[in-house]
Amino acid sequence: MHIHPLEKRWAAISLLLVGTLGGLIVYTAVAMSIHPPSNVEAIDSTRLHLTPEFSEENLGVKREKDGTVVARVVMARFMVVPHEITVPAGVPIVLRVATPDVVHGLHVAGTNIGTQVVPGYVSQVRTTIDFASVARIGVRNADGSVTVPLFCNEFCGLGHQSMWGRVIVTPK
Amino acid sequence: MSAATSPGDFRRPDTLALAHMWVAFSLFAVGTLLGLYQLLERAGMVPASARTYYGSMTLHGVVEAFVLTTFFIVGFGYFVTATSLGRAVRWPRLAWIGFGTMLLGTVVAALSIVSGNASVLYTFYPPQIAHWTFYAGAALLLVGSIPWIVITLAMQVRWKKENPGRPIPLSQFGMASCAILWAWTMVGVVVEVVFQLLPASIGLTQTIDVGLARALFAWTLHPIVYFWLIPAYVGLYTIVPKAAGGYLFSDEMGRIVFVMLLVFSLPIGLHHVFVDPEQAAGWKLAHALGTFLVALPTLLTGFTVTASLETAGRLRGGRNLFGWIRTLPWGEPVALGGILAVVTLLPGGFGGLVNASYAMDAMVHNTQWITAHFHLIFGGTAVTVYFAIAYYLWPRLTGRALYSRRMAAAQLWLWFSGMLALTLPWHYLGILWMPRRIAWAPFDPQIVARWRPYSLAMLVGGTMLVLSGLMFVANLLLTHRNRNAAADREMVYAETMEPVVSVPALLNGFTTWNWLLVVLMAMAWAYPIGQFFFMDVHKTLVWGVK
Structure with missing residues (x-):
């Protein structure tokens, strides 16, 4: 040897x-x-619409009592609900995502928001969006905000490519 | 290394090897055509159809990742074991039964996919459930490869008993590590298919534990890549240096590498679910560190194979620091394949390190970056060595001279450049957030416009790859029908710079390493898999694919 x-x-x-x-x-x-997003939080996805957190009126962006900005999104074949969310840049935000059906992926262009969305679990991403990064690749709106696409990036069925939404980022 | 073996020395398994490899390479060529169709569809050059697109993508993945690999590896494996140990394949009838089972499984799964009932892609993530014939076909393909594992190890055990103290030839040592790795690897997916997917697809169960299924699949998903890669490394260590006219730089380092590939590549599968919500951060971090360790054997291989090629270049008159590169036998297809495969390892390995980097994975996860990475490392490195091995073996197996060395060399260059033209823009598209696996891109025009130029470059690369794949199969076919006999049919492996007289017992067998794996696998997976049996799991409904 x-x-x-x-x-x-x-x-x-x-x-x-x-x-x-x-x-x-x-x-x-x-x-x-x-x-990476790893909160291990179980949820009954067959009854998702009946849970208070992911009921229809609670979806979208809310400022919680402690001041954090929370965006709640449901990803279902083949749509993102709500289709458009508006979040501020430069402050900590929390994304909470769940699905009633199959596995999806959520990826927001221009940001580091990326997570699998697995039925039976709540995916959670904590981040602060950098306005300059989204401005480089997004569409600039008249009010100074920028729109970037939000993709489903896990194959979820024959309509997978049509599953996307928009994130409007407002400057700080 | 063992002495040269000719077909007449004992019942050399030439037909067995040829049968396996012909199935592998003919379906490989069909698979490349599907790949080109997918590129054309995405570029809008053929009518868009999600049904055809995802069906094609499922077949492309199954054919290239499961059929090409398993058939090639099993066929090559029988040949290597027999010629390295200098004896006929034990239980040849069992070997042929395995071949038949694999072939049946392939046909069943292919029909299931072509009928449009199994568009779940080759990763088949539940709760999407295909027709049961898809899983049955996949299971037969797996089961049919088990005789190869048994025969490879039984022959090695018997040889060791008859040759006490002698080192197992490196080529056999590598293939044995591959067989053992494959046995460990398939456990995860077999449990998933038998206990979760088949019952759900038949209708016995209406719900499925998705977290458990993903963990079991992740068990398989990383080491399976090394099942594909180890035979390529066997080619790089024991065939390429010989074909280049040089010597293997180090036999012992090769053994260490094969042991490392076996031990390190198994307990790290959680890196495939880095951004999954059902696994905790600490376990992901542990598997991430393990993933970096598996870079070690590849770094060592890069060095040893390059050093072996250097011996060839210097023997051919190469001088100075880099002069030996110029004198390498660039026109010799087997050597050329080895060289190009090692070059491809550089960008491929770099991309792998990015993916392995824990939180950084969120940036590229499920984007085209990932598709680019595994096309480069598998299609680029592993398959290029498969080509080189085929060019080396075909004259020896068929007794016919290689039809055209120039065509072979051109084919390898075309594959190499096509793979770079395909995957370098693809990596960039991934950084630009382009999701993988989309039949078309109905998004805001601003982002789509950014992607367009790179998508066109991919189309050029894809066309080159299809041409190259067809040239490869044509060359093999014409060799098979060539009137000129091969110069000689002896199977010879590379000799080592210094003869290997004895090696430590640890590098001459796998018993200790298997026990170590029992411990490591228990450490790595007991909690990530076990948690689903004691945490509050909500099973989810099963979904069809149409």
Whole structure:
């Protein structure tokens, strides 16, 4: 059994590279609290329309009593309800999403909002939208806000491509 | 390494290998045509039809990811095991029964998809449920590959008993790691299909635990990629250096790599559900770190294979730091395939590191970036080595000389450039948020206009790939019917720079590694899978696909 010295050196370099990348991930997760959406919150999706939180009148964007902005969205084949939501840039917002049917994905262009939407669970994304980023790729409206598309990015049936909505981002 | 083996030395499984590989490569060619249709449909050049599009996409995925791979690997595996150990395939009838079962499964699943009853894509995420024949076909394909696992390992055990203390040839060691990996890998999807999808598709159950199904599928989804990749690595370590006229740089490092691929690629599947709501952050982070570890064997392989090619370039008169690159045998298809595959590993591996980066995945998850990544690493690296292996084996299996070396070399360059032309714009489209798997793009024109130029580049790449795929199959077919006999039919593997006299027991068998896997898999999956049995789970209704 022998390993060539050059190979040993390369193995050390590889370990260093992999260790650095892993270390960076752990650092951003622990010190900066950057995680993928992972709230593990069960909900009965067959009775979604009867739950107070995702009943029709409660969908859309609301400012909670503690001041946080919460957007509640239902993704159902093949639509996003409500089709359009308006959220402010530059302040922390919370997106809560559920589905009554199959697996969907939610991805908002120009932002880092991306989550799977799985029947039986509530998906939650906490983020702060950067206005400059959405302004670069979105459509500028007369009132100074910017509209970006919201896609379903998980195959959910033959109408999958038609499942999308809009997010209107208002400047701070 | 073992001595050269000719067809007459023992009952070499040439026909068995050829049968498997012909199924693999002919369906592969059909699959590339489907891919081109999908690009044309999305570019609006053929009439739009969601039904045809998603049906085609399901068939494309099933054919390229499951049929091409399993048939090629099993056929190549029998040949490698027999020629490395220098003995006939044990239980040949069982091997043929496995082949028949796989073929039957393929036909059943294909008919199910073509009839439009199974447009659930090759990842078949419930609660969308296809016709039961789709799952039955998939199950037969899996079951039919089990004889190969059994035969590969039984032959190795017997050889070890008869050759105490001798190192197992590296080619066999690699294929054995592949067989063991495959056994571990299929557990997740088999449990999902047997206990969840088949009962739901037959109508025995009306609801399904989606979280559990996703966890079980994630169990399979990462190591299956290494099931596809290990045979390619076997080719890179034990065939390409020989074809290039050089030596394998290190036998021991190859063994370490195959062990690492087996052990590291299994307990990390949660990275496929990084942005799922039903798994907790801590477990995802643990699997993310494991995912970085699996980059190690690939980094080591890149080095060893490059170093082996360097021996070839220098033996052919290459001087100076980079002079050996110029003197590599660029016109020799087997060597060329190996070189291009290693080059493709660079952008492919880079994309993989991005996907593995935990929270960063949310930026690219389910966008075209992902499609680009696995086309590059699978279609680019793994399939290119499959081509190279086929060019090496065809004259040996058929006894006919390769029809055209120039056509083979041109085919490999075309595949390489086509794959880059397809996947580099595709990665960029993913960064521009383009979702994967959409039959067309009915979105705001501003965003669609941004995508258009890159979509056209993809079309060029796709056309090149189809041409290249057809050239490949044509060359094999013409070889098969070639009047000129092959120069020789001996199967020889690359020799190592320094002869391998003995290796530690840990690198000459898998018992310890399997026990380690029992522990690692329990650590990695007991909670992520087990949670669905004690948490408050709401099952969901099953949905059809029409």
